Amino acid sequence: MSPEVPQLVDHLFRREAGRMVAALTRVLGAENLSLAEDVVQESLVQALRTWPFRGVPENPGGWLMQVAKNRALDLLRREASLARKEEAIRGWSAALVADDPEGAMDDQLRMIFICCQPAVPREARVALTLKTVGGFGVPEIARAYLAKEATIAQRLVRAKRKIQEIRPPFEVPPPAELPAALDSVLEALYLMFNEGYAAAAGEELVRQEVCAEAVRLVRLVAEHPALDVPKAHALAALLLLQAARNPARVDPEGNLLLLCEQDRSLWDQPKLAAGFHHLDRAARGPELSVYHLEAAIAACHVTPGETDWPYILDLYGDLLALKPTPVVALNRAVALAMVEGPAAGIRAVEEIRGDPALAGYYPLPVTLGELYARAGDTKKAAARFREALGMESPEPVRRRIQERVRGLELVR
Amino acid sequence: MAKFALLLHENPRDFQNLTPEQMQVMLGRYRAWGQKVREAGQMVGGHKLKDEGGRHMRRNGDGGVHATDGPYTEAKEVLGGLYVIEAGDYREAEEIAQGCPHLDNGWIELRQIDEM
Numbered sequence: 001m002s003p004e005v006p007q008l009v010d011h012l013f014r015r016e017a018g019r020m021v022a023a024l025t026r027v028l029g030a031e032n033l034s035l036a037e038d039v040v041q042e043s044l045v046q047a048l049r050t051w052p053f054r055g056v057p058e059n060p061g062g063w064l065m066q067v068a069k070n071r072a073l074d075l076l077r078r079e080a081s082l083a084r085k086e087e088a089i090r091g092w093s094a095a096l097v098a099d100d101p102e103g104a105m106d107d108q109l110r111m112i113f114i115c116c117q118p119a120v121p122r123e124a125r126v127a128l129t130l131k132t133v134g135g136f137g138v139p140e141i142a143r144a145y146l147a148k149e150a151t152i153a154q155r156l157v158r159a160k161r162k163i164q165e166i167r168p169p170f171e172v173p174p175p176a177e178l179p180a181a182l183d184s185v186l187e188a189l190y191l192m193f194n195e196g197y198a199a200a201a202g203e204e205l206v207r208q209e210v211c212a213e214a215v216r217l218v219r220l221v222a223e224h225p226a227l228d229v230p231k232a233h234a235l236a237a238l239l240l241l242q243a244a245r246n247p248a249r250v251d252p253e254g255n256l257l258l259l260c261e262q263d264r265s266l267w268d269q270p271k272l273a274a275g276f277h278h279l280d281r282a283a284r285g286p287e288l289s290v291y292h293l294e295a296a297i298a299a300c301h302v303t304p305g306e307t308d309w310p311y312i313l314d315l316y317g318d319l320l321a322l323k324p325t326p327v328v329a330l331n332r333a334v335a336l337a338m339v340e341g342p343a344a345g346i347r348a349v350e351e352i353r354g355d356p357a358l359a360g361y362y363p364l365p366v367t368l369g370e371l372y373a374r375a376g377d378t379k380k381a382a383a384r385f386r387e388a389l390g391m392e393s394p395e396p397v398r399r400r401i402q403e404r405v406r407g408l409e410l411v412r
Numbered sequence: 413m414a415k416f417a418l419l420l421h422e423n424p425r426d427f428q429n430l431t432p433e434q435m436q437v438m439l440g441r442y443r444a445w446g447q448k449v450r451e452a453g454q455m456v457g458g459h460k461l462k463d464e465g466g467r468h469m470r471r472n473g474d475g476g477v478h479a480t481d482g483p484y485t486e487a488k489e490v491l492g493g494l495y496v497i498e499a500g501d502y503r504e505a506e507e508i509a510q511g512c513p514h515l516d517n518g519w520i521e522l523r524q525i526d527e528m
Contacts, residue, residue, distance in 0.1 A: 008440070013432035045427040048435045052442035053458040053493050137431020 008056060011209070013044055016061050017135030020068050022107035025132075028072070028085055030114050031167045033132065034160055039075065043068040108133055109220055109227075110170050113181055115159070116188040119166055124159035125188040126195070127152050134213040144196050144210040172226055182227060186235050186291070189218045193239050208246065215239050215271075222278060234282035234291035240275030241298040244268040250396060259301060272302060293319040309338040326355040330364060342375040362391040366401060373408065382408040415456060415525040416505040418495040422518030423488065424463065441513035449497060449508055456496035463490055492518070496525070 009015075017040050024036035043064050057063040076085055115129040130136040138156070142149040173181040193214035196207045221227050222236040248266035251257055279295055297315050300308055316332035329352050337345025349368050358364050369384035385405045389398065430438065449455045467479040495512075499505035502524065509515075509522050 008436065011433065011436070013436040013439075017432040041428060044432055044435050045424065045430075048427060048430075048439050049422070049424070049492055050460045051439055052446060053460040053495075056443075135432045137433065140431055140433060 008060065011135075012060060013047075014135035016064050017041075017044060018108060018111075018133045019061070019104045020065060021132050021135075022111040023065070023104065024068065024072060025111060025114070026107050026170045029167065030170055031164045032085075033114075033163055035075065037132065039068050039071045042071055046071075105220055108217075109224055110172055112185055112217060112221070113172055114163060114168050114170065116181075116185040117166075117168060118180060118184050119168075120159045120162050121155070122187075124155040125184070126192045127155050128159045129188055129217070130192065130210065130213065131156055133217065134210075136210070136213070140206050141210075144206045172224070178226070182221075182229070182232065185221060186218075186232060189214050189221070189239070190235060190291070192217075193242070197242065204250075211239075211243055211246070215243050219274070222281075228281075230282045230285040230287045231289045231291055233278040234289055234295050237275045237278035237282055238291050238295035238298055240271050240278060241295065241302055244271035244275060244302065264304075267302065275299070275302075288318075288322075290319065290323050293322065307338075309335055313339050326352045326358050327361075330358070330367060334367060337371055337374070342371045345371045346375065360391050362388045362393040362397065362401075365391070366397075369401075369404065373404075378408045413498045413500060414505075415527065416497050416499055416502075417521075417523045417525055418497060418509055418512065419521035419523065420492045420494060420512075420514045420518060421489055421521060422492045422514070424490065424492075426517060438513060438517070445511050445513060448511070449495075454498050454508060456498055458493065458495040460493040461491055463492075489518070 020040045020043065021033075021036050024039060025033050028036055046067050047060070047064055051057075111133050112129055115132055116125045120128065127141050130141050131138070136144075138149050138152050141147070142152045145152075172178070193211050196210035196214065218232070218236045218239050222232040244267050245259075245262065247268060248262040248264070249257060275295075276299065279299055282292055282295065293315050297312055297319070300312050300315070313332070313335040316328065316335050320328050320332055330349065333345050333348035333352075336348050346368065349364065349371065352358065353364065353368075365384040365388040369381045369388065372378075372381035372384060382405055385401050385408070388401050389405070393401070427435070446455065446458070467481060469477055469479045472478045497505060497508055499508060502522070505522055505524070509520050512520060514520055
């Protein structure tokens with residue numbers, strides 16, 4: 001045990017797991033994804049059982065990869081069906097065990113395409129990507145999305161069965177298939193981030209990690225020469241601009257802050273800069289995707305000075321045309337209220353209030369409550385906030401709503 | 413000062429369901445404990461034992477030595493590794509061992525090394 005133990009990089013196990021599963025899947029074939037996962041899991045267990053005694057090795061990633069390689073060879077010797085892969089595993093040169101960040105990123109990118117291919121059930125793509133590329137475990141994915149562990153586990157099983165069935169090649173799809181495949185990847189990353197960002201009552205820390213993973217992966221995609229398309233940059237811009245505000249979203253007591261209350265000095269400047277960089281690159285071309293519009297709106301919110309609400313209202317109008325969902329309509333109503341006053345906003349919200357897709361969706365009564373309060377109708381405002389308290393919402397949001405109710409009751 | 417061996421028993425299977433992040437957290441706890449014991453000047457050393465290839469060796473009736481493979485399979489409990497620490501007496505050694513996170517993964521056999 002060396003006395004000067006190097007500190008382990010945060011999330012090293014998770015990162016290395018993603019890296020190794022991708023590298024092993026390349027060699028073993030996508031149909032052996034589960035096998036690759038088992039081998040990687042065993043290598044990590046080996047590290048956990050060894051490093052407490054002999055200390056963390058100089059190159060932890062290389063150590064893990066070497067153990068995984070030995071373990072894979074063991075398995076191949078036992079499994080006749082895998083015998084022909086032995087040569088490939090042996091062919092893993094020292095270069096693979098050593099650091100090869102570029103090769104590792106390419107492997108991960110191909111892995112994302114395997115996890116998110118259109119043949120895999122939509123609801124399983126995010127979970128599978130988090131599991132195999134991000135190194136997240138089932139309990140963590142379940143906690144981030146407030147789902148049951150059994151549900152997530154089942155999705156993963158189904159997705160892996162599908163992959164075993166279709167045996168996709170380990171590659172970034174060829175040009176003819178690329179647009180559809182890329183759409184599917186971008187959609188999964190969008191969901192990975194948004195569901196993590198907004199998950200009602202999900203656990204804060206793991207949600208942040210899931211969001212950070214979505215940001216890492218979308219940058220990986222957008223930076224790849226074959227995938228350098230405006231839509232990918234637009235999504236990268238959107239996620240980066242949202243993520244940049246993350247450190248300022250809650251106060252030190254964990255209370256949620258509104259955009260206008262946030263301490264802008266806490267915003268993550270490098271992420272903001274990267275977001276605007278991708279927004280620029282997204283504009284190179286005639287394409288206008290949902291991601292473009294959402295990124296443009298996010299950009300308005302982080303631009304210094306007076307918020308340009310009329311422009312935001314326009315953007316929401318365009319967005320509503322491309323993505324006519326009640327949630328978009330609700331957001332548009334907020335912008336409308338900023339431009340034309342609370343009464344116009346209230347009318348717009350009341351129009352969508354009965355939509356079954358919004359049943360139990362706490363932001364709706366909260367928005368109405370805010371608009372009524374702004375219009376001076378404290379009675380209706382308090383009623384809507386109380387309605388929101390009857391719905392499921394994250395704890396910081398709840399505290400916030402309770403405060404609003406108390407404040408309004410004092411006014412009366 | 414007396415020396416004590418901490419024999420760490422575990423079932424490797426028990427680790428299989430941990431997520432990578434949970435494993436890293438667990439490793440951090442082992443390391444923090446090891447560092448604390450080291451800094452207190454109480455750590456003599458530690459070794460991981462290999463799971464595979466272990467032997468049980470016994471003298472045969474005819475005077476030869478017979479070696480059998482130990483029960484070192486992943487389905488069974490194994491002696492995973494050992495630490496040697498220094499402590500004044502069993503009570504103190506027990507106190508040190510109590511902080512070891514291995515107690516969450518298996519069990520610890522604490523034995524004084526006989527130096528008489």
